[in-house]
Amino acid sequence: MSETRFTDSHEWVRLEGDTATIGITKYAAESLGDVVFVEVPEKGRKVSAGAEAAVVESVKAASEVYAPVGGEVSEANAALEAKPATVNDDPEGAGWFFKVKGVSSADFTKLMTADAYAEFVKGL
Amino acid sequence: MDTNDNLRRTPLYALHKELGGKMVPFAGYEMPVQYPAGILKEHLHTRAVAGLFDVSHMGQAFLAGDTAQLEKATPADVIGLKDGMQRYGLLLTHDGTIKDDFMFSRLAGEVPLYLVVNAGTKEGDFAYIQSELKGVTLTPRLDRALLALQGPQAVTALERHSPGIGKLTFMQVIRTTVAGAPAIISRTGYTGEDGFEISIEGADAECVARALLGEPEVLPIGLGARDSLRLEAGLCLHGHDIDDTRDPVEANLVWSIGKRRKTEGGFAGSDIVLGKLANGTARKRVGILPDGRAPAREGTEIIKDGVVIGVITSGGFGPSKNGPVAMGYVQSEFAENGTTLELKVRGQSLPARVAPMPFVPHGYKRS
Known part of the structure; x- marks a missing residue:
């Protein structure tokens, strides 16, 4: 059983057990345009909630990807470095950025639900 | 400009919206x-086939009267420009720094020169030209539109609406018609590809743009690809790679100074610029990979070697x-092609090297 939550900086987080998978939303991917470079954090790195954890660059600009929840990076999607366009093709699936383990459910439940995020995006 | 209400629009605004253009503020205009x-895709299509750009935000004007006076404001050879030719020039300050870069054309059989300056600087440029030059009348034509049709098949598409246009070679310019509308067309552009710039009455812009976009080769191209195309072509973007803190010598734009002008001088800041030409500059604009x-x-x-020796400008x-x-500026002793450098990106030092420009070969139709 997994649930997905969202941030106002347009990351999505899918929690399974105490491991969160993190990426950028479809809205973010469309706003950025063609992604040409991705930098993901190395395994074992400790990240705190709200800290810069990855980088995504389109032709036009570079953007930070923040860790919506704190924990230790357990895996990174190295495939994105070779094929950054995956972020545009499947932002909320194969285009995931990294996984964090040891996530507290309190951190997670603070984030927006899918409905709340949809409302938030509508207002932008 | 804090709200979009203050932004100007080109005659193609409605067409951009219809085509799904993502509009952003640029140089005081709302542009796709x-x-x-x-x-x-827009970038690659332009390099492979053809793309249409709206560059109507740029500043068009006619300079009438004693047009040789323009040599006071630019080190380019104005007097020697032949009928039917366009040329690139720099507008210089009295400190010998770059106020702007621009194109000027001598249309066959006409006294006035046709000028195109950058969008964000046009009012200032026009005021400067008018105040520096005696015996001239500068008439800005902000009502006109300017389209750029760029790419190896631009000529194929344009021939259908402007028969015979393929006879022009790089930097030639003529008065003709396009899709029935009177036009000034030059075989120039800012993508590094073969192509044309098409100046037309604002009222004709949408009709001409639709005619060109109706050709199977042509896709509409936005400012994003315009920027990546010109960067690969090694071309400067004013306000970034060149501005009034840079001079033509360090900017590596000495080729735009007329041969006669290098000995005669007589342009704004000429003593300073010719001194730098003779003695070299502390910094130089280079390509960096x-x-x-x-x-x-x-x-x-x-x-x-741990010391900051320059900055990326694009x-x-x-x-x-x-x-x-x-591209960027480095201390001149590190400007040699192949020099290894490091770039400070997000706190990390990334290896790079000085490389020749253009990064992609130019496709100009020179003969």
Whole structure:
């Protein structure tokens, strides 16, 4: 059983057990345009909630990807470095950025639900 | 400009919206940064086939009277420009720094010169030209539209609406018609590709743009791809790669100074510029290729042996190069092609090297 939550900086987080998978939303991917470079954090790195954890660059600009929840990076999607366009093709699936383990459910439940995020995006 | 209400629109605004253009503020105008195809496809299509750009925000004007006076404000050879030719020039301050870059044309059989300056600087440029030159009348034509049709098949598409246009070679310019509308067409552009710039009455712009977009070769292209195309072509963007803190010598634009002008001088800041030409400059504009995949953006520090020796002034991803490309200024002793450098990107030092420009060969139709 997994649930997905969202941030106002347009990351999505899918929690399974105490491991969160993190990426950028479809809205973010469309706003950025063609992604040409991705930098993901190395395994074992400790990240705190709200800290810069990855980088995504389109032709036009570079953007930070923040860790919506704190924990230790357990895996990174190295495939994105070779094929950054995956972020545009499947932002909320194969285009995931990294996984964090040891996530507290309190951190997670603070984030927006899918409905709340949809409302938030509508207002932008 | 804090709200979109203050932004100006070109005559093609409605068409951009209809085509799904993503509109952004640029130089006081609301302009399409991209269309639904996206910057990557737009860029590659222009290099491979043809793309249409709205550059109506740029400043068009006619300079009548004693046009030789323009040599007071630019080191380019104005007097020697032949009928039917266009030329690139720099507008200089009295300190010998770059106020703007611009194109000027001598249309066959006409006394007035046709000028095109940058969008964000046009009012200031026009005021400067009018105040520096005696015995001239400058007539800005902000009512006119300007389209750029660029790419190896631009000529094929344009021939259908402007028969015979393919006879022009690079930097030639004529008065003709396009899709029935009176036009000034030059075989120039700012993408590094073969192509044309088409100046027309604002009222004709939408009709002409629709006619060109109706050709199977032509896609609409936004400002995003315009920027990546010109960067790969090694061409300067005013306000970034050149501005009034840079001079023509360090900017590596000495080729735009007329041969006669190098000995005669007589232009704003000429003593300073000719001194630099003789003695060299402390810095030089160079091409820079990062070794990895990470783009180095404008403002990135350039490091050699732990010391900051320069700065990136334009940088990003080059879709045709399929990797990061950049240009910037370095201390002249490090300007040699092949010099290894480091770029400070997000706190990390990334290896890079000085590289010749253009990064993608120019496709100009020179003969």
